[in-house]
Amino acid sequence: MDSDASSTCSRSSSPELAVDSSFFSNKVFQAYCTDRETGQPRSEKPSQNTGSGGKSRARADLCKDDMQDLRLKVNGRERKRMHDLNQAMDGLREVMPYAQGPSVRKLSKISTLVLARNYILMLSSSLEEMKKLVGDVYGASGQSHSARRVLPPTSAAPASQLQLLSLAPSLHSLVGSTSQHTIMPTLGQTPHSPPLAGYLGFPAPPLPTLLKDPLHLSSGYRHFPGMPCPCSLCQPLPASTASLHNLSMGK
DNA sequence: TAGGCCATCTGGTCCT
DNA sequence: AGGACCAGATGGCCTA
Numbered sequence: 001m002d003s004d005a006s007s008t009c010s011r012s013s014s015p016e017l018a019v020d021s022s023f024f025s026n027k028v029f030q031a032y033c034t035d036r037e038t039g040q041p042r043s044e045k046p047s048q049n050t051g052s053g054g055k056s057r058a059r060a061d062l063c064k065d066d067m068q069d070l071r072l073k074v075n076g077r078e079r080k081r082m083h084d085l086n087q088a089m090d091g092l093r094e095v096m097p098y099a100q101g102p103s104v105r106k107l108s109k110i111s112t113l114v115l116a117r118n119y120i121l122m123l124s125s126s127l128e129e130m131k132k133l134v135g136d137v138y139g140a141s142g143q144s145h146s147a148r149r150v151l152p153p154t155s156a157a158p159a160s161q162l163q164l165l166s167l168a169p170s171l172h173s174l175v176g177s178t179s180q181h182t183i184m185p186t187l188g189q190t191p192h193s194p195p196l197a198g199y200l201g202f203p204a205p206p207l208p209t210l211l212k213d214p215l216h217l218s219s220g221y222r223h224f225p226g227m228p229c230p231c232s233l234c235q236p237l238p239a240s241t242a243s244l245h246n247l248s249m250g251k
Numbered sequence: 252t253a254g255g256c257c258a259t260c261t262g263g264t265c266c267t
Numbered sequence: 268a269g270g271a272c273c274a275g276a277t278g279g280c281c282t283a
Contacts, residue, residue: 071260071261074260074261074262074270075259075260075261077270077271078259078260078261078271078272079258079259079260081271081272082258082259083258086257086258108255108256108257109256109257110256252283253282253283254281254282254283255280255281255282255283256279256280256281256282257278257279257280257281258277258278258279258280259276259277259278259279260275260276260277261274261275261276261277262273262274262275263272263273263274263275264271264272264273264274265270265271265272265273266269266270266271266272267268267269267270267271
């Protein structure tokens, strides 16, 4: 699916749930029916059932039509389950800091999961650093009873926002600001790009390393300025985010 | 053409 | 007993 070139999902990950003719034309199903007709085992793999009166035995008592109906029901449920899983995966992709759009290849499932994991780790790390910085700010201004003396208001923005803006450079340096991927939020975003950290008032953190992990992900991703890419060309790991790499998935 | 990714079917297992 | 979950098998589509 993600390998589609003409579109992001010429083969939808969540096709319409329907037991249509495609199922009945399916070779597996045809083989299934054939085997039922001949009474031969459909697979070389012997049944693990010990004949202790389980479902298999009950199914053996069913007539062919009942068996077929049951199989259709089970297949439909499994299909729906997988579609729900794919929907959840799509929902995860939507919130990931990765270029999205009709001309961008969809992240594979494994890439989505790896990216999500590392993204969470990066956010957690950023949050911790932010807490430290906030603590430092309030700690330094403790004698003056107000952070406003440290951060004189220069606009109508709330004090909290001003403090956030003042912390932005530090936060940004935490995640690395020298990457070629760094760009002002209004410059490099595609119409379908998800919001990055631009809403915080500082350049979006480079996130190409979010997918840095022992897995070798396939290349062929489209490159967008300012957008992270899981391909091998976009894997330089800023020293400030090296800790994330150290937390990579252990397999 | 090989490899990656995916959807689907299927049987087994576990849970309610 | 029925449904959810899981993993293996299979085949299709796409890209390098």
